[in-house]
Amino acid sequence: MRSPDSPVLIIDGLIKDVGPLASLDGKMLRVVGGLSLVAERGQITALLGANGAGKTTTLECAQGLQRRTGGSISLLGEDPDTAGASLRARVGVMLQDGGLPPSARPIPLLRHIAGMYRNPMSVDLLVERLGIAQFRRTNIRRLSGGQKQRLALAAALVGNPEILFLDEPSAGLDPQSRQIVFELIAELRDSGMGIVLTTHLMDDAQRLADYVYIIDGGHNVAEGTVAELLSSDHSAGEEVTERTLFFDAPAGLDFSTVLGAGLAVSESRAGSYAVTGALTPADLAALTAWWAARDIMPASLRLEARSLEDVFLDISGRDIR
Numbered sequence: 001m002r003s004p005d006s007p008v009l010i011i012d013g014l015i016k017d018v019g020p021l022a023s024l025d026g027k028m029l030r031v032v033g034g035l036s037l038v039a040e041r042g043q044i045t046a047l048l049g050a051n052g053a054g055k056t057t058t059l060e061c062a063q064g065l066q067r068r069t070g071g072s073i074s075l076l077g078e079d080p081d082t083a084g085a086s087l088r089a090r091v092g093v094m095l096q097d098g099g100l101p102p103s104a105r106p107i108p109l110l111r112h113i114a115g116m117y118r119n120p121m122s123v124d125l126l127v128e129r130l131g132i133a134q135f136r137r138t139n140i141r142r143l144s145g146g147q148k149q150r151l152a153l154a155a156a157l158v159g160n161p162e163i164l165f166l167d168e169p170s171a172g173l174d175p176q177s178r179q180i181v182f183e184l185i186a187e188l189r190d191s192g193m194g195i196v197l198t199t200h201l202m203d204d205a206q207r208l209a210d211y212v213y214i215i216d217g218g219h220n221v222a223e224g225t226v227a228e229l230l231s232s233d234h235s236a237g238e239e240v241t242e243r244t245l246f247f248d249a250p251a252g253l254d255f256s257t258v259l260g261a262g263l264a265v266s267e268s269r270a271g272s273y274a275v276t277g278a279l280t281p282a283d284l285a286a287l288t289a290w291w292a293a294r295d296i297m298p299a300s301l302r303l304e305a306r307s308l309e310d311v312f313l314d315i316s317g318r319d320i321r
């Protein structure tokens with residue numbers, strides 16, 4: 001459920017045409033066709049879509065970096081196409097390519113940006129949290145992709161924005177940096193910041209997002225919390241019942257008779273089992289009782305429902321864009 005008070009961003013029926021394009025005999029191309037979304041304070045809202053779905057265009061229209069063709073946008077209560085500098089000071093933007101001056105060094109750059117704001121965040125704190133001290137003496141042009149990404153996040157945050165836009169926040173990050181960045185993003189959300197991110201990575205959305213909009217071809221195709229999206233079967237429009245139980249135990253066990261009908265049992269490698277189908281609590285109880293009677297302790301045990309990736313592929317199709 002969305003909280004009703006003061007969204008940081010409301011997009012209603014956004015339309016964006018680009019062109020005229022020579023490749024279309026001088027016609028315009030509609031890249032966003034009536035997209036709507038609401039992002040709340042204290043929440044992470046994800047726009048999830050395949051390459052070319054219209055995520056970046058939508059966010060750039062929301063930030064006033066591209067002029068929309070139609071629809072309405074309210075960013076912190078103002079229209080980004082007509083708002084003045086006072087709105088920009090309340091908005092943090094981390095772009096995919098960073099947009100940072102190549103000959104600057106990280107910490108002086110952050111101090112310079114902080115100096116432009118009335119109520120900046122502590123540069124020292126951002127430097128510490130994002131591990132920027134490790135590359136403080138390196139010019140921006142020589143930073144690695146992941147270092148640039150962390151610095152771009154610090155630059156987006158230093159003005160202490162009310163809304164933070166992140167375009168593919170984990171692009172180029174190694175697992176440690178990704179963890180650091182995700183922890184910071186979650187903390188900022190908890191402190192009340194509204195965060196809007198784009199991603200084509202299901203894993204990012206699944207780990208971070210409070211609310212997800214799946215977009216395709218410049219349109220909304222599904223929305224909900226991750227749990228809501230996972231609990232409905234978009235190919236059939238029904239509640240999901242299919243699950244898989246994975247476990248490792250001694251090889252060659254035959255427990256098929258203790259399970260309900262319609263469940264598929266496989267042993268992909270010796271001792272590595274998967275039971276797939278409409279598993280019930282009674283099936284789990286029967287199986288664990290069967291193990292207990294034989295003193296079998298599985299080496300591992302995992303129950304999986306559908307992943308967000310399954311939902312996404314069901315909705316947007318499996319063809320590459």
Ligand SMILES: Nc1ncnc2c1ncn2[C@@H]1O[C@H](COP(=O)(O)OP(=O)(O)OP(=O)(O)O)[C@@H](O)[C@H]1O
Binds near residue numbers: 018058
């Ligand atoms: N100025 C333009 N001229 C021609 N096509 C454009 C223009 N701007 C956007 N497009 C097209 O509009 C579509 C949406 O682009 P957009 O960058 O918003 O997608 P995206 O969802 O952010 O994709 P990605 O995940 O690859 O970054 C793409 O097919 C893109 O090629």
